[in-house]
Amino acid sequence: xxxxxxxxxxxxxxxxxxxxxxxxxxxxxxxxxxxxxxxxxxxxxxxxxxxxxxxxxxxxxxxxxxxxxxxxxxxxxxxxxxxxxxxxxxxxxxxxxxxxxxxxxxxxxxxxxxxxxxxxxxxxxxxxxxxxxxxxxxxxxxxxxxxxxxxxxxxxxxxxxxxxxxxxxxxxxxxxxxxxxxxxxxxxxxxxxxxxxxxxxxxxxxxx
Amino acid sequence: xxxxxxxxxxxxxxxxxxxxxxxxxxxxxxxxxxxxxxxxxxxxxxxxxxxxxxxxxxxxxxxxxxxxxxxxxxxxxxxxxxxxxxxxxxxxxxxxxxxxxxxxxxxxxxxxxxxxxxxxxxxxxxxxxxxxxxxxxxxxxxxxxxxxxxxxxxxxxxxxxxxxxxxxxxxxxxxxxxxxxxxxxxxxxxxxxxxxxxxxxxxxxxxx
DNA sequence: GAATTATACGAGTTATCGCTCGGTTATGGT
DNA sequence: ACCATAACCGAGCGATAACTCGTATAATTC
Numbered sequence: 001x002x003x004x005x006x007x008x009x010x011x012x013x014x015x016x017x018x019x020x021x022x023x024x025x026x027x028x029x030x031x032x033x034x035x036x037x038x039x040x041x042x043x044x045x046x047x048x049x050x051x052x053x054x055x056x057x058x059x060x061x062x063x064x065x066x067x068x069x070x071x072x073x074x075x076x077x078x079x080x081x082x083x084x085x086x087x088x089x090x091x092x093x094x095x096x097x098x099x100x101x102x103x104x105x106x107x108x109x110x111x112x113x114x115x116x117x118x119x120x121x122x123x124x125x126x127x128x129x130x131x132x133x134x135x136x137x138x139x140x141x142x143x144x145x146x147x148x149x150x151x152x153x154x155x156x157x158x159x160x161x162x163x164x165x166x167x168x169x170x171x172x173x174x175x176x177x178x179x180x181x182x183x184x185x186x187x188x189x190x191x192x193x194x195x196x197x198x199x200x201x202x203x204x205x206x207x208x
Numbered sequence: 209x210x211x212x213x214x215x216x217x218x219x220x221x222x223x224x225x226x227x228x229x230x231x232x233x234x235x236x237x238x239x240x241x242x243x244x245x246x247x248x249x250x251x252x253x254x255x256x257x258x259x260x261x262x263x264x265x266x267x268x269x270x271x272x273x274x275x276x277x278x279x280x281x282x283x284x285x286x287x288x289x290x291x292x293x294x295x296x297x298x299x300x301x302x303x304x305x306x307x308x309x310x311x312x313x314x315x316x317x318x319x320x321x322x323x324x325x326x327x328x329x330x331x332x333x334x335x336x337x338x339x340x341x342x343x344x345x346x347x348x349x350x351x352x353x354x355x356x357x358x359x360x361x362x363x364x365x366x367x368x369x370x371x372x373x374x375x376x377x378x379x380x381x382x383x384x385x386x387x388x389x390x391x392x393x394x395x396x397x398x399x400x401x402x403x404x405x406x407x408x409x410x411x412x413x414x415x416x
Numbered sequence: 417g418a419a420t421t422a423t424a425c426g427a428g429t430t431a432t433c434g435c436t437c438g439g440t441t442a443t444g445g446t
Numbered sequence: 447a448c449c450a451t452a453a454c455c456g457a458g459c460g461a462t463a464a465c466t467c468g469t470a471t472a473a474t475t476c
Contacts, residue, residue, distance in 0.1 A: 015452085019443070022453060043251075043334070046433060057455040062435065124334050126251070127390065138391075161400060168384075168404050171391070175383035176376075182335065183346075183379070192369060196376050203411040223422085227473070230423060254463060265425035270465065422473070432463075442453070 011073045015063055026064055028054040030078070033071045038116055042072065042124035072125045079121065080135045083110050087141065096152050099145075100201045104173060108194050111181050119185065122178050138170075145170060157207045169201055219281045219336055223271055234272055236262040238286070241279045246324055250280065250332035280333045287329065288343040291318050295349065304360050307353075308409045312381060316402050319389050327393065330386050346378070353378060365415045377409055 017023050032054035036045045047068055051061040065071045087106050093099040111118045146166040149156065158165045176197060180188050187193050225231050240262035244253045255276055259266040273279045295314050301307040319326045354374040357364065366373045384405060388396050395401050 017453085019452065021442085025453080041334070047435080048433070051456095058435080059437085059456065060454050063453070067434075126249075126332050164395075164398075164400060165404065167392075168401065171387045172380065172384040172405075172408065175387035176380040179379045179383035184375075187372075190372075192372060193376065196373065197380075200380065200408065200412045204408045225423090227422065229472085233423080255465080256463075259426095266465080267425050267467085268423075271423070275464075418476095420473100420475075422471105424471075425469080427467105429466080430464090433461085434459105435461105436459085437457100438455105440453105440455075443451085445450085446448090 011066075011070050017064065022064075025054075025056055025060055028056055029061055029064070029071065030075055032056075033075055034117065037072070037075075037120050037124065042120070042126075045072075047071075069126070072121075076121055076125060076127075077135060079117070080137045083107070084137045084140055086110060087137075088144070093148075096149075096155055096205060097202060099148060100205070101198055104194060104198050104201070107174065107177055108188065111177060112188055115181065115185055115188070118178075119181050123182055142167060142170060155207055156205060158205075165205075169205065173197065173201065219274075219278050222274055225272065230272075233262075233264055233268055236264055237269055237272070237279065238283055240264075241283055242325065245280070245283075245328050245332065250328070250334075255279075277334070277336060280329075281336060284329055284333060284335075285343060287325070288345045291315070292345045292348055294318060295345075296352070301356075304357075304363055304413060305410060307356060308413070309406055312402065312406050312409070315382065315385055316396065319385060320396055323389065323393055323396070326386075327389050331390055350375060350378060363415055364413060366413075373413075377413065381405065381409065 015022075017026060029050060033045070033050045036050050036053060040049070045068060047061055047065075048058055050068075050071065051058045054061075065074070083106075087103055090102055090106060093102055146163050149162050149166050153159050153162070156162070156165075177188075180193065223230075225234060237258060241253070241258045244258050244261060248257070253276060255269055255273075256266055258276075258279065259269045262269075273282070291314075295311060298310055298314060301310055354371050357370050357374050361367050361370070364370070364373075385396075388401065
């Protein structure tokens with residue numbers, strides 16, 4: 001009864017900060033964690049190292065995070081949130097073609113703008129699938145995209161199972177680009193790849 | 209001059225075994241490593257634990273592997289090789305449609321047959337992209353697939369950049385299925401998903 | 417069957433890690 | 447001005463990790 005029994009206590013924060021300086025501390029920790037990840041990798045990153053680089057006492061680190069997993073879960077969550085906002089703040093697309101093109105382009109630009117970090121997040125940082133709350137992007141974007149497809153039903157080849165189709169193309173898009181980030185980052189600058197992906201999605205979706 | 213200066217000494221084996229019993233030892237280590245991965249995860253897997261479960265002295269383990277990374281690189285390599293053999297030992301496809309269908313089906317079956325292991329390999333085990341030799345599948349399958357597409361050029365929508373197109377669809381296929389393995393494993397049993405992927409690829413490739 | 421080489425072993429050394437705990441310092445409310 | 451509490455601190459403990467090295471045993475060679 002004494003210990004916290006939240007289901008995913010391992011991956012969420014401990015205290016919720018109220019004052020400004022504590023938020024600054026948390027940011028310093030997350031920023032240092034990012035730098036450590038890029039220099040020594042997830043495996044050799046330690047809470048001590050992160051705290052030291054952040055200029056923060058190790059005790060303070062444990063005030064806010066139960067461990068290294070939670071820190072990197074938060075780094076990932078914030079990046080994911082950033083992607084979501086980039087995607088949604090863009091001008092509302094009118095047509096399906098517009099949707100596909102702009103969202104693919106946004107994700108390409110997103111990973112290109114900080115390639116090393118995203119490669120490290122995809123490759124090194126475990127995703128704690130079990131018990132962790134879903135990432136913002138999948139949780140928020142998915143219903144939105146499904147609704148969009150619904151309103152464009154007439155143009156679609158698949159007018160059934162729209163939710164699953166929407167899910168499928170979201171996954172395929174992100175997964176394919178992530179694969180290039182990891183295994184062939186140099187090709188991300190080749191416009192052909194982006195063109196191929198857009199083609200792939202349009203041909204699949206559109207009732208030509 | 210004394211120390212080995214192989215570029216990727218970290219991820220390859222030390223001694224190459226000649227006798228039968230040493231091969232058995234290596235197999236025991238790899239098998240134990242797999243079991244440890246599935247029970248405690250990559251992070252908490254240790255060489256000591258692996259050796260103990262394998263019924264092998266810790267000294268013996270270090271005769272063959274420079275560390276935990278190398279062990280899991282080898283586990284991954286062998287699984288990848290198995291996939292390659294499954295794919296290539298299948299009856300030679302005649303048409304593009306046949307190629308797409310059978311290879312997609314083979315990969316679906318491959319991951320379904322040992323879901324936990326593949327999820328762990330994808331999620332937990334770093335891929336040591338830098339300095340590590342490419343995996344067998346990508347190295348061997350890719351040229352073969354490209355050649356196949358070349359001989360079916362007439363049916364293709366893209367008759368240019370065939371190598372890149374071949375590369376692209378291979379990556380997209382694997383990446384998409386892997387994404388389901390990680391984030392929505394239950395849907396792998398839904399025939400709709402497999403159908404969507406086949407559709408996606410055929411529409412993209414074929415000059416209808 | 418002796419010499420050589422390959423294989424196996426595991427106690428022990430060294431390093432680092434995660435994390436606590438007792439305590440100090442800063443902030444905001446009243 | 448005072449107090450409650452939020453934030454910060456870091457020495458140090460216990461656990462566990464990676465990895466070595468001297469030694470013992472099995473296999474192979476000639």
